[in-house]
Amino acid sequence: MTNYTAFPPLQASRFVDSKIAQFIETLKKIRFSGQLAWTAPKSGNQWIFYFCLGRIMYATGGNHPVRRWARNLAIYCPQMRVDFTLLQQDICQLEPTTFTISWEYQLLCLWVKQQKIHHKQAEQVIQSILSEVLFELSEAPGLTHQIKEDRTISEQLVLIDEKEAINLVQQLWQALWKAKITDYSLDKAPIIKQPRQLQQSTSEQVYQVLNQLLDGEKTLRDIAVQMKRDVVQVTRSLLPYIKLGLVQLISIPDLPAPVCQRVSRQPSAKAHHTIPLIACVDDSPSICQTMEKLLSAAGYRFISINEGLRALTILLARKPDLIFLDLVMPNTNGYEICTQLRKAPSFKNTPIVILTGNDGIVDQVRAKLVGASDFLSKPVDAGKVLSTISKHLPQHAVSPRGFD
Secondary structure, three states, rough: OOOOOOOOOOOOHHHHHHHHHHHHHHHOOOOOOEEEEEEOOOOOEEEEEEEOOOEEEEEEEOOHHHHHHHHHHHOOOOOOOOHHHHHHHHHHHOHHHHHOOOHHHHHHHHHHHOOOOOOOHHHHHHHHHHHHHHHHHHHHOOOOEEEEEEEOOOOOOOEOOHHHHHHHHHHHHHHHHOOOOOOOOOOOOOEEHHHHHHHHOHHHHHHHHHHHHEEOOOOHHHHHHHHOOOHHHHHHHHHHHHOOOEEEEEEEOOOOOOOOOOOOOOOOOOOOOOOEEEEEEOHHHHHHHHHHHHHHHHEEEEEEOOHHHHHHHHHHHOOOOOEEEEEEEOOHHHHHHHHHHHHHHHHHOEEEEEOOOOHHHHHHHHHHOOOOOHHHEEOOOOOHHHHHHHHHHHHOOOOOOOOO
């Protein structure tokens, strides 16, 4: 059964009276067992609630279900190291038939049974996750909902007090409203956009702290946990830098979900993700089209980015194996983008090849200083491009497919 609900923008003090909260209360009254799924048509995001006799057992979904779970595990179960290799081993202990509820919940059940975590710790993790999911829903416009009855769902761990979770959401909204930061998503990651100006506008000590924290790999919520501070305080402390354009909030992908690595009985073809992904950041459409034709024909996956200001967001999300980066672009340049990429742990060793029409030694030296791996002159030469890729990705050599 699917229904459409258009929610008006929520005020800071009204989430407790929202249709989301009222709908959850209705399912409680009818002692519903099964799944309630909310979907945001614009983004395609979906959030799933699991009910047992009208009480919430768990909630998941949205942009960062794995990141959210790992973050709350670090807060309430510090003895459990979030090692995805170990998580895969634990998931392999679960029977496929147990996945009526998400793997995150099943792992918590397993760890309580194995006495790796306490029952109270699991309850705190689930309560906090539910509050975060409800908060995300309160920000999403035009939600639709769908319910699926499942009387086989039974209590395995805890049944959550949804009123407490709703109150926590309301308190967070009120705190954000009071701090005048309701327009900033807590699930976005801050990254330094203007390092030189930021360094000049603050003390050296503060700059070093910001330089370490704002690597584009952690959301505002993640940073708050790392600093052991309230997320509202963290966001408010960064607000002056954000308003000045020195720090930018970007969208980042979720952490990879751990999966059980079972041995297949049949040999499989080479996985698509093992083929190197090459990115080209250049404001010239003709350069990007030439590179796409060349690299696609050579058997590589390819993405082109024509807007320099969007480059960091896309690159952080897609994580290409090698990047061709134009030196001169409107509103930004290759030096700045390269500098920011090298601050992100996942790009420490990614080959970054600077593209430029200028063969000057000054540009080459400066490119090396900001962490560039190589330097390629325009107009691009097919042989030099492929040789450069082979040089930096020898383990991923791809045989050409009909390029001439």
